[in-house]
Amino acid sequence: MNHCLENHRMNLSRIAACALIASVGISTPRVQAQQPLGFAVGESGVSQPIPDNDPSGIARTFQTSGLTVGVPYDLTVRLSVEPTGFGAFNGDYYAYLLHETASGSEFRLAVLMNRVGSSASQPNGYSDSGFQLTFSDSALQDIHQYRVSLGGAPTGLVSGTWQPDGRSMDPSLALDTSPRSAFLAPLGQMDPNGHWTLFVADMEAGGSGKLTGWEVRAVPSATVIPEPSTVWMLGIGSAAAMGCRRRRTA
Ligand SMILES: [Ca+2]
Numbered sequence: 012m013n014h015c016l017e018n019h020r021m022n023l024s025r026i027a028a029c030a031l032i033a034s035v036g037i038s039t040p041r042v043q044a045q046q047p048l049g050f051a052v053g054e055s056g057v058s059q060p061i062p063d064n065d066p067s068g069i070a071r072t073f074q075t076s077g078l079t080v081g082v083p084y085d086l087t088v089r090l091s092v093e094p095t096g097f098g099a100f101n102g103d104y105y106a107y108l109l110h111e112t113a114s115g116s117e118f119r120l121a122v123l124m125n126r127v128g129s130s131a132s133q134p135n136g137y138s139d140s141g142f143q144l145t146f147s148d149s150a151l152q153d154i155h156q157y158r159v160s161l162g163g164a165p166t167g168l169v170s171g172t173w174q175p176d177g178r179s180m181d182p183s184l185a186l187d188t189s190p191r192s193a194f195l196a197p198l199g200q201m202d203p204n205g206h207w208t209l210f211v212a213d214m215e216a217g218g219s220g221k222l223t224g225w226e227v228r229a230v231p232s233a234t235v236i237p238e239p240s241t242v243w244m245l246g247i248g249s250a251a252a253m254g255c256r257r258r259r260t261a
Contacts, residue, residue: 013109029214048079051206053089059106060095061211063219066182066233068105068212071225076113076204079196084229087147088123088175088209089226093168094140100216101169102128102136106211107181108227110160110198113205122193125178126214127155134186135215142169143224148194150174182214203229 051072060068070110088108104124111118128137152160154173177191
């Protein structure tokens with residue numbers, strides 16, 4: 012048994028339960044917008060409330076098929092959340108990307124955010140509210156300690172490209188010193204076809220926010236990533252948004 016996968020399964024028993032709960036009663040666009048060598052799926056201009064202090068959170072799920080198997084993919088995830096009212100602390104949030112093969116024989120999870128800023132001296136994490144983030148394993152800095160990298164609290168929404176938090180553990184226990192193991196690369200080494208879930212939850216009472224946009228992108232590791240302004244990208248974004256609207260009005 013792959014030791015890493017076994018650890019994932021152990022660590023994820025609780026998390027998987029959250030994902031199952033989250034899939035009930037929320038909009039889950041079923042989108043297939045991809046090329047044989049990669050895909051980009053997402054939504055922009057959405058306004059999905061993230062319930063305060065609720066581990067069931069919200070999720071976006073989609074399926075992929077027909078993608079080339081046997082080559083590693085580089086994965087990037089964009090995630091945008093804005094405050095509503097008082098606004099949640101960014102340290103309230105827990106977010107992950109989960110990929111499961113079509114047969115269900117394998118699944119892996121990358122932890123994007125796990126109570127950013129939480130430490131022994133600041134257990135509630137950073138008090139900033141809102142972000143427009145891109146996650147990439149090849150980024151230079153850990154999102155969990157973005158204030159350290161920025162030299163203090165940001166002005167407005169936190170932005171930029173960051174390494175995923177990677178702390179695959181109970182969000183009530185995650186600290187800056189916690190081990191980091193749940194990155195995006197292991198998902199990119201799987202068969203890219205199957206089920207994908209992007210999950211976000213607000214894990215702390217007080218203040219809340221809303222999901223305003225997201226994207227999951229996968230390209231073979233040797234491929235140059237197209238600019239977001241290309242027609243290909245725009246077409247995919249539109250397809251995702253349309254899929255979401257259809258579900259909501261069904
Ligand atoms: Ca909250």
